Amino acid sequence: CTKQLTQIPDTSKVLSNFFTTESESEEYVNATYAALQSQGLYGQYQPCISEIPSDNTWDQVPANDNGWAGQLDLFSTIPSNGILSRNWQDAYVAIQRANVVLHRIDAITYQNDSIKTARVGAMEFIRALMYFNLVRTYGDVPLVTKETTDPNAYFGQGRTAAEEVYTQVIKDLQDAMVRLPLKADKAGGIRRSAAQALLGKVYLTRGRYQDAVAVLQDVVTSGQHSLMATTDKVFALNNENNAEIIFVVQYASGVNGATEGSALQQQFSPSGFESGAKGHNLPNLSLYRLYSSADTRKGIYVDTTKQGVPYCKKYVANPANLSDGGSDYVVLRYADVLLMLAEAHNELGNSAGALDNLNQVRKRAGLSNFENTSKQALDAEIALERQLELIGEGHRWFDLLRKGNAVQVMNDWFTAQSVNIRIDKHHLLMPVPQDQVNTDPAILQNEGY
Amino acid sequence: QNKVKGTVLDEKGAGMPGVTIAVISNADHKQFNTMSDGEGIFMLDPIEDNGVYDFIFTAVGYENDTVSRFKINQGDNNSLLVRMKVARKSLNDVIVVGYGTQSKARVTGAISQIRSADLNKYAGSSFGSQLAGKVAGVTINEASGMPGTDPQIVIRGVSTLTAGANPLIVVDGFPLSEGSSLNSINPQDIETMDILKDPSSAAIYGSRAANGVILITTRSAQKDKTTVSFDAYSGFQQRADKVKLVDGYQYALYSTEARDWGYVSKDPAKRKPDDDVATRKANGATARDYRLSYMDPYLANQPGLTNTNWLDAITRTAPINSYTLSVSGSAGAKSNYYLSANYFNQQGIVLNTGLKRYSMDIKVGSRPFSWLKTGLSLVPSYNQQRYFNNNADRSTDPISSALVMYPMFSPYNADGSLAISQQIKANTPEDGALMENPVAILKMNTYNRNFFRNFGNTFLEFHIADGLSFKTLLGGDFQSNYINYYSPSTVGAYRTAAPKPAVASETNGYVWNYISENTLTYDKRFGDHDINVLAGYSFQKENGNSTLVNGTNIPDDNLGNIAGASNFSVIKTAYTWAQISYFSRFQYAYKDKYLLTAAIRRDGSSRFGAQSKYGNFPSVTAGWILSNEAFLQKQSWLDLLKLRASWGKAGNNQIGSYGALALVNPDNYVYGGNLAPGYAAAAAPNANLGWESKQAINAGFDLGLFHVLTLSANFYRTITSDLLLNVPVPAQSGYISSLQNLGKVKNTGFEFELAGNNISLGKVKWSFNANLTTNRNTVLALAPGQTQILTGSNSVFLTKVGGPIAEMYGYDVTGIYKSQDQINSTPHMDGTVVGDYIMRDIDGDGKITTADRKGFGSYAPKLVYGFQNTFSYGNFELSIGLNGIVGRKIYDAALWSMESGESFGLANEYYYKNRWDPKDNPDGTLARPTTNLSANRLNARASNQFVYSGDYLRIRNIQLAYRFNLRSKFITGLRVYATANNPFTFTSYRGFNPDATTTDNVLTSGYAYSNYPVAKSYILGVNLTF
Incomplete structure (x- = not known):
């Protein structure tokens, strides 16, 4: 009878006898990718955090859903905001999964060693992506790079200086760049260009323009990527994982009982536009008006409802099940790389390099070449082109933070829009989620919250 | 023709009215009843000559009296005189103590007993709600009035944080798994309930006793007498809450004020409440900053506009009915039986909710040989429940959605059909509440649950020698569960106008539990020494299995269940737990004055980590019956004075079946549209996870006075250590929370129970039971380094050291x-x-x-009280019960x-x-x-x-x-x-x-x-x- 006291569940796997084979290792890798789909990350909240505060998008119904998205829009974010709480938690879930794989995969024999190496690179990429987002959103964040054996060990750890987090991000991406293959073994898997493009973005953020140019240029010369000929091909459902795509979080409709779809279209469509539409992250009318009539992105990337409310068309809902859309969420793509290259070249005084990259994107949108070589004019034009090309992809707020002009740009914009909001420096960081401060007082709150 | 004249007197010699007299013929066992009149006289007329009869006299609060083999002599003046004795109820009652019984006088722990007559003065589907206010130390929280929902039973305060707080319920010796439905038992089949409140009484149930133990004894045959009884009741129910919503005219004003100020407050310098929509738009207003377009007639107080009270619309006056038929009697001299069947039908006060139950209680006892006793008890039941998820989800919970339905809309169209999605459509432009008609949600969505259960046990009891007996018991519990949910495309949901994609799911599951239990008892009196020794072993195992199928892509509503779906996902869950127990108890009484009980149980459970499978749960209690001492024995006013003290330790194992294991849960991904199965850890492992243990002291006294009053008082202090805490942990660990044995909680309180039995108020007899309990709950420690746990909506619940829970x-x-x-x-x-x-x-x-x-302050009341009264006058009986909560x-x-x-x-x-x-x-x-x-x-x-x-x-x-x-x-x-x-x-x-x-x-x-x-x-x- 005594052996009855040891019961192993029939329908759940147990960590103590898991992660022993290549297929189980692969399952953990898949779950680490899957962590990116979660609501707190690219499933909904990451795009909210990195775009709603900016002048690109707004929350049409700020009071809805506890006012969380509305607070981001109106700069009235309070520490108990649920978007931030989930975002923080889900980011660390993804990081921990990557840590588990990185810790355990050494002991696993893969039939093909290059696949195993690629997995290590992919996990480093995901970990770096998460920390890069965290550090840009919250500033200092706790840095954990090992598998958790005792969750209590983290009480009292507190937040790690942003500098140190960046060091880890750069190291992970440099390592990943070496380990990742040129082409992924699975559709949409993480490959070398993803690490390069992300590292380029990190360098740009850190003001290391020379390094940024070098690593971004590697993406260009890799021969793996190109712009789609026309804008309607970039986000087309039947053209996913095309040559312009560098890294996406993938979704699919109607798979496994509608558990692999995205609710982004439903969340980010004007209220009443379709069933369940929440209107949480809509392009501003002011931005919509910046698309010239010649711009082929107008009507493809953004459009307006019959009532004249602009919305983003990059995410397509599934008409049979509106929260089960099949559109991938684009994290990195070639147009972004070209615009980052343009920005880096311009910062280094290389207007020719800047114009070349910028005009590739303009040309594809059906616009004439930009020819002004003044650094200031180019800077403004590149920033604008990023707004128009990357609308709805969660870049603008981080772009403003990177350029260091967020306070100025936003206050000017509020004035122009007759909106009675003014921001200051403390708004550049989000508050640390209150539940983290509550759990461990060693996690200190950001200034001003 | 012969008459019998009888007189019934009470102890003081006064005539006693209202005494029931059963007259049973010795010849053919036929029985008829009569009753004494206002002077205590009864007459039997006519009655058979030379017949021999038994007379049984019964009256509430008195001991039964019997006159046997009374022969009716022809022509004689047949007269009977009976003097009824007040039942010294508290002294003679037998208390069930777990694996045995004990006379109430000898009980030294804190145990309360309640009888069926007291329970059934409240009509309800389960005994849980009937218990409210009846017993000191027991709080009943009816968190939901939905038919078929179990109330929460809290015994002496909540002493756990994240493990289950359910008491253990043992029916006729069979321990049900904690938290299983109470609705499977027809309360009319319950004879007595004994509630073991302190860990020292409960410790014989070891690791499952920390939240108290409720021992239920179902009815069994009354000896040598065949009785058929039929109980029926029927009634109606109404809303008892005090929620009063504003009407349409008031809402129009309220909403306009709110929208105006919402708009203006963003920029009071520039924005004015009288701005029209165009101005508001130009000023950058969002949709909710406009006034609702259809409010004008209401603001103008135009009479006769639609003005729906949505709470009235979703509720109703609902019937409740119960019918019970029971037969009990003996089959030959050696066997007896009790059979009952019940049909219970309670419709809910919210439309389309209700519970129908078909249940039985089958009990057979036999003593084929003087050395062997055997018995069987079976409680089968079938429940059909119609319900909804009362979880504040605005798409499926009509009570919650009725609070956001505007009175400007009607549940029905002019042609009587359900009005669908009207508010959603009307509210879209100004972004009001996009709520579907809750009457339509109730009537069109299906939420059915069918639940079959059969539990019971059979035993053999051998009398090996004088005082020595061995009992072996085999018990089982089988439950099967079916849930069907369907929401058709023709009814909308929150923010979703119809037609929407239909939703379907189905759950099928079963639970199979069995126990094997063997006990050896030695019960003997040696001169002044009374000894009772118990030793036992038991093994119990439960296996549960459930499959949830979700169906999507439903092209039409033709079938109304998952069969109509074309895309499915399946969630399969199964669990097993097992428990091995050894237990022993020693009861000793000397001259019926000095009482001692010591018990120990050792439990092993599959739920705990490899390092801590077993736990030991000892207890000791002592009592002193002062009233049996010579110096008090002569006091006629004193029936009983007993002092009691106890110490004991009990455990709590309600942590789910695999709390100690780090489970790896599915989280899948798609590469290029192809599903790639993913698995990742959902919790950090904890091999040291072990018992939550509760140690308690209890001290009290029992006092019986003037043959009519009893007073019981208890003081208790319990300390729960090694709390099973699902503590929030820093999120950088990759986990949100982690289950651990940490922390300490203290509960202290007093309990008083004052009962009066048959007190004469003129011709009216009054019996009462008043009880009062205080409880104070203090958290003594949490996880190392952790000073507080903030939880819940808006972090409004604080659990910190030195304060109460939550x-x-x-x-x-x-x-x-x-x-x-x-x-x-x-x-x-x-x-x-x-x-x-x-x-x-x-x-x-x-x-x-x-x-x-x-x-x-917290939800846990500082004071709970109850007051039950029964007044009898002649054949009338009036009962009034009340209960209350303070703090x-x-x-x-x-x-x-x-x-x-x-x-x-x-x-x-x-x-x-x-x-x-x-x-x-x-x-x-x-x-x-x-x-x-x-x-x-x-x-x-x-x-x-x-x-x-x-x-x-x-x-x-x-x-x-x-x-x-x-x-x-x-x-x-x-x-x-x-x-x-x-x-x-x-x-x-x-x-x-x-x-x-x-x-x-x-x-x-x-x-x-x-x-x-x-x-x-x-x-x-x-x-x-x-």
Whole structure:
């Protein structure tokens, strides 16, 4: 009878006898990718955090859903905001999964060693992506790079200086760049260009323009990527994982009982536009008006409802099940790389390099070449082109933070829009989620919250 | 023709009215009943010559008296004189103590007994709700009035944080798994319930006893007598809550104020309340900053407009019916049986909800040889439940959605069909509440649950030698569960107008539990020494299995279940737990004066980590019956005086079956549209996870006075250590929370029970039971380094060292700002506008920060009391029971929606009357209506503004019964009664249900939402015996 006291569940796997084979290792890798789909990350909240505060998008119904998205829009974010709480938690879930794989995969024999190496690179990429987002959103964040054996060990750890987090991000991406293959073994898997493009973005953020140019240029010369000929091909459902795509979080409709779809279209469509539409992250009318009539992105990337409310068309809902859309969420793509290259070249005084990259994107949108070589004019034009090309992809707020002009740009914009909001420096960081401060007082709150 | 004249006297020699006399013929065993009159006289006429009869005299509160083999002599003046003795009830009752019984006089722990007659004065589907107010130390929280929902039973306060708080329920010796439905037992089949409240009494149940143990004994045959009895009652139920919503005209004004101020408050310099839509648009207003377009006729007070009260629309006067037929008797001299069948049908006061139950109780006992006793008990039942998920989800919970339905819409169209998605369509332009018609949700969505259960046991008991017996028992419990959910495309959901994609799911599951138990008992008296020794071994195992199928892509509503779907996902869950137990008990009494009991149990459970499978649970109790000492024995006024003290340790294993294991859960990904199975750890492992143990001392006395009064008092202090805590951990660990054995909680309290038995008030006899319990709950320690746990909506529940579990915690609102100057001159939060809350600067630093929060009390009541009364006069009997609670707080999200002033949903009349608006209601005292809640208002969601007193005094039941004097040889007893359940509740609480709480998480106890209200009901019933 005594052996009855040891019961192993029939329908759940147990960590103590898991992660022993290549297929189980692969399952953990898949779950680490899957962590990116979660609501707190690219499933909904990451795009909210990195775009709603900016002048690109707004929350049409700020009071809805506890006012969380509305607070981001109106700069009235309070520490108990649920978007931030989930975002923080889900980011660390993804990081921990990557840590588990990185810790355990050494002991696993893969039939093909290059696949195993690629997995290590992919996990480093995901970990770096998460920390890069965290550090840009919250500033200092706790840095954990090992598998958790005792969750209590983290009480009292507190937040790690942003500098140190960046060091880890750069190291992970440099390592990943070496380990990742040129082409992924699975559709949409993480490959070398993803690490390069992300590292380029990190360098740009850190003001290391020379390094940024070098690593971004590697993406260009890799021969793996190109712009789609026309804008309607970039986000087309039947053209996913095309040559312009560098890294996406993938979704699919109607798979496994509608558990692999995205609710982004439903969340980010004007209220009443379709069933369940929440209107949480809509392009501003002011931005919509910046698309010239010649711009082929107008009507493809953004459009307006019959009532004249602009919305983003990059995410397509599934008409049979509106929260089960099949559109991938684009994290990195070639147009972004070209615009980052343009920005880096311009910062280094290389207007020719800047114009070349910028005009590739303009040309594809059906616009004439930009020819002004003044650094200031180019800077403004590149920033604008990023707004128009990357609308709805969660870049603008981080772009403003990177350029260091967020306070100025936003206050000017509020004035122009007759909106009675003014921001200051403390708004550049989000508050640390209150539940983290509550759990461990060693996690200190950001200034001003 | 011969007459029999009888006289029944009480102890003082006065004639006793209302005594039932059963007359049984010795020749043919036929029986008829009669009753004594006002002078205590009864006459039998005519009666058979030379017949031999047994007379059985029964009266409430008196010992039965029997006159056997009374021969009727022809021509004689046959007369009978009987002197009834007051039942020294408290002294002679037998108490069930677990694996045996004990006379009440010898009980040294804290055990309360309750009998079926007391339970069934409240009509309900389960004994849980019947217990309210009846027993000291037992609190019944009816968090939901939905038929078929179990109330929460709390014995002596909650002493755990994240493990289950359910007591162990043992029916006829079979321990049911904790938290399993109480609805499978027809309360009319219950003979007695014995509640083991202190760990020393309960310790014989070891690792499952920390929350107390309820021992249920079902009815069995009355000896040598065949009885057929039929009980039926029928009645109706109504809403008993005090929620009063504003009507359409009031809502129109409220909503307009809120939208105007929401718009203006964003930029008061530029925006004016009279701005039209075009101006508002030009000023950058969002949709919710416009007025609702269809309000004008209401604002103009145009008469005769649609004005629906949605709470009335979703509720009804609902019938409740119960029929029980039972037969008991003997089969030959060696066997007896009790069989009963019950049909119970309770419709809910919310449309389309209800419970139908078909149940039986089968009990057979036999003694084929003098050395062998055997028995069988079986309790099969089949429940059909119609319900909805009362979880505040606006798409599926109609009570919650009725609070956000505007009175401007009707449930039905002019042609009588259900009005679908009207509010959603009308509210889209101005972004009002996009709510589907809750009447349509109730009528069109299907939520059915069918539940079959059969449990019971069989035993053999061998009398090996004088006083020595061995019992082997085999018990089993089988439950099967089927749930069908379907929401057709033709009804919408929150923010989703119909047609929407239909949704279907189906659950099929079963639970199979069995126990094998062997006990050896030695019970013997040696001179002045009474000894009872018990040793036992038991093995119990449970296996549960459930499959949930979700169906999507449903092309039409033709089938209305998952068969109509074309895409499926399956969630399969299964669990097994096993427990091995060794237990022993030693009971000793010397001269019936000095009592000692010691017990120990050793339990091993599969639920715990490899390092801590086994736990030991000892207990010791002692008692001294002073009234049996020579110096007190002569005192005729003193029936009993007993002092008691005990210490014991019990455990809690309610942590789920695999709490100690780090489970790896699925989380899949797609590469290029192809599903790639993923798995990742959902929790960190903890091999040391072990028992939560509770140690308690109990001290008390029992006093019996003047043959009519008994008083019991207890003091207890329990300390729960190694609490099973699902503690929040820093998220950088990759986990949100982790299950650990940490922390300590203390509960202390007093219990008093005063009972009076057959006290004469003139011709009226009065019996009563008054009970009162205090409890104080203190957290002594949490995880190392952890000083507090903040949980729940808006982090309003604080559990910290030195405080109670789940204290409600937030800002201290002292009023509202009526001018900008007032804001500028006091500490305030950024963004505070006129009409917002004034918050007290508790730490005095001139700013309102998170440091300015304080505690406001918790859900756990400080005092619980009950008072049951029975008055009898002749054949009439009047019972009145009440129960009450003092010192409870409730954090109510439904009231929060009605009183926050956001106008998204309806306000209640209280808020409407007291809201502040400079124009419409300048004397108001509550925050100003606004659609644009400032940080002040959002933070105030955690404040005393939304922490409500949950104190109440409830008249639980009033019952008037009449017993007929019958001379029929066919019908031997007839009693009719009328009952009112919950007719009056005295409370200041404005929400749906003053018992409302989430029941699944102790750390958010008292979090209420639109909990299904408890009904009041009016019932007529009849008991017939043949």
